[in-house]
Amino acid sequence: MSRVRVLVGTRKGAFILTSDGTRKRWKVSGPHFAGWEIYHMKGSLVDPDRIYASQTSAWFGQIIQRSDNGGKTWNTPGSSAEELKGPDGMPKGESNNFVYDASAETGKPLTTHQWYDGTQHPWEFKRVWHLEPSLKDPDHVYAGVEDAALFESKDGGKLWHELAGLRGSDTGPKWQPGAGGMCLHSILLDPSNPERISIAISAAGAFRTDDGGKNWRPINHGLHSEYIPDPTAEVGHCVHRIALHPSRPNTLFMQKHWDVMRSDNSGDSWQEVSGNLPSDFGFPIDVHAHEPETIYVVPIKSDSEHYPPSGRLRVYRSRTGGNEWQALTKGLPQRNCYVNVLRDAMSIDSLEPCGVYFGTTGGQVYASADAGDNWKPIVRDLPAVLSVEVQTLP
Amino acid sequence: MIRVVLPPHLRTLARVDGELELEVNTPVSQRSVLDALEAQYPMLRGTVRDHITKLRRPMVRFFACGEDLSHESPDAQLPEAIATGSEPFLIIGAIAGG
Numbered sequence: 001m002s003r004v005r006v007l008v009g010t011r012k013g014a015f016i017l018t019s020d021g022t023r024k025r026w027k028v029s030g031p032h033f034a035g036w037e038i039y040h041m042k043g044s045l046v047d048p049d050r051i052y053a054s055q056t057s058a059w060f061g062q063i064i065q066r067s068d069n070g071g072k073t074w075n076t077p078g079s080s081a082e083e084l085k086g087p088d089g090m091p092k093g094e095s096n097n098f099v100y101d102a103s104a105e106t107g108k109p110l111t112t113h114q115w116y117d118g119t120q121h122p123w124e125f126k127r128v129w130h131l132e133p134s135l136k137d138p139d140h141v142y143a144g145v146e147d148a149a150l151f152e153s154k155d156g157g158k159l160w161h162e163l164a165g166l167r168g169s170d171t172g173p174k175w176q177p178g179a180g181g182m183c184l185h186s187i188l189l190d191p192s193n194p195e196r197i198s199i200a201i202s203a204a205g206a207f208r209t210d211d212g213g214k215n216w217r218p219i220n221h222g223l224h225s226e227y228i229p230d231p232t233a234e235v236g237h238c239v240h241r242i243a244l245h246p247s248r249p250n251t252l253f254m255q256k257h258w259d260v261m262r263s264d265n266s267g268d269s270w271q272e273v274s275g276n277l278p279s280d281f282g283f284p285i286d287v288h289a290h291e292p293e294t295i296y297v298v299p300i301k302s303d304s305e306h307y308p309p310s311g312r313l314r315v316y317r318s319r320t321g322g323n324e325w326q327a328l329t330k331g332l333p334q335r336n337c338y339v340n341v342l343r344d345a346m347s348i349d350s351l352e353p354c355g356v357y358f359g360t361t362g363g364q365v366y367a368s369a370d371a372g373d374n375w376k377p378i379v380r381d382l383p384a385v386l387s388v389e390v391q392t393l394p
Numbered sequence: 395m396i397r398v399v400l401p402p403h404l405r406t407l408a409r410v411d412g413e414l415e416l417e418v419n420t421p422v423s424q425r426s427v428l429d430a431l432e433a434q435y436p437m438l439r440g441t442v443r444d445h446i447t448k449l450r451r452p453m454v455r456f457f458a459c460g461e462d463l464s465h466e467s468p469d470a471q472l473p474e475a476i477a478t479g480s481e482p483f484l485i486i487g488a489i490a491g492g
Binding site (some may be wrong): 034036057058059060061062063076078079088090091092093094096097 | 401403404406407432433434435436437438439440441442445446451453454487488490
């Protein structure tokens with residue numbers, strides 16, 4: 001029987017939740033990396049026992065952890081005695097060394113971006129927000145970082161180098177931090193075209209490469225953001241999350257600061273599909289495992305009141321790719337609920353029917369084993385949940 | 395041997411208990427102690443000081459012999475008691491936040 005493994009990153013450590021395919025009884029392990037912020041963990045589709053984790057701290061900076069046995073044990077790549085030695089014969093231990101590529105070869109010097117006071121500010125690495133393993137090779141993994149840039153490692157996380165064409169694009173000086181920092185939080189790999197990657201940055205917008213990361217262009221046509229001087233500007237939009245279904249990679253879904261959007265041409269143009277949502281502000285958006293026109297969002301009251309409207313925690317599901325939304329409430333608190341669901345804190349398994357999972361800033365992880373019709377908490381009292389990823393295992 | 399005390403989170407990361415003992419080149423300074431620490435425990439690179447600039451991370455402090463040496467030059471000689479191993483060199487995570 002298939003199993004599921006839910007990887008939960010929180011403000012104070014990582015937790016791993018496992019169940020068989022019925023998804024009724026859960027085993028909880030953790031905290032792993034206790035006391036550290038775990039922004040994201042994600043496993044390889046090719047080798048599900050290979051999991052990458054972003055472990056960060058305001059005190060001690062960024063650490064990349066890797067497990068090769070499904071989260072039982074972890075290591076910092078390149079730091080063991082037998083790995084990746086420098087000229088002195090010692091391991092290099094550079095798996096947390098994220099250096100913006102300002103080399104002459106790339107022609108992309110360390111540029112500046114817009115700072116809160118309107119002045120220009122140099123890029124400064126702060127943390128890894130999102131790790132996206134390649135669809136083909138477990139040793140190949142991408143990292144979306146703050147200040148916004150995309151890095152990749154082709155040796156299992158030992159060494160990282162920047163895909164500098166993104167940050168060095170002409171629009172870079174217009175990017176600016178959102179309230180949570182200037183982070184690259186979404187990385188979509190196109191299963192039908194290995195050269196195509198779409199990413200999103202808060203607050204710059206969405207961008208796409210069609211040549212494996214050398215050249216990038218903004219894909220924000222159709223977005224409308226009242227909170228910026230030119231609401232239809234090429235960049236400057238606060239995109240919270242983008243998602244796709246692997247069977248239709250040209251259709252992208254977006255939860256923006258306000259507005260839920262879709263594109264049917266790989267982001268070349270977008271249309272609003274907020275429809276009858278009680279609020280079109282929110283953070284995560286995800287797609288059903290088997291129905292590419294069924295999508296999920298969690299409406300949040302507003303950009304200054306980050307909790308569900310009316311204190312009722314409701315996931316909204318559209319079976320029409322947007323516009324027509326249905327509230328999913330069974331098993332979710334419908335009074336006095338004032339938690340948030342962050343952008344990387346929703347995930348969907350590929351069982352039949354598919355399971356939907358999300359974590360809250362109140363420390364609950366909710367699961368539905370029937371595509372959202374009914375919900376139960378797996379755990380209720382974790383630290384604030386930053387990210388949720390689910391792996392469907394044989 | 396130089397004695398070094400790491401903050402708890404870095405002891406966990408380096409998989410060590412209690413104090414460390416390091417062979418350090420003379421003259422014994424913050425830089426030579428941290429060079430030896432990072433050579434023996436590569437996973438600590440970037441956690442105490444920046445990979446490239448080698449500047450101390452803002453919320454890390456260096457204490458020794460009852461004094462805060464955080465703002466001393468990285469190349470300043472550390473007290474004799476550190477060099478002889480009679481006192482430990484303390485790497486501290488600043489008290490801040492939750």
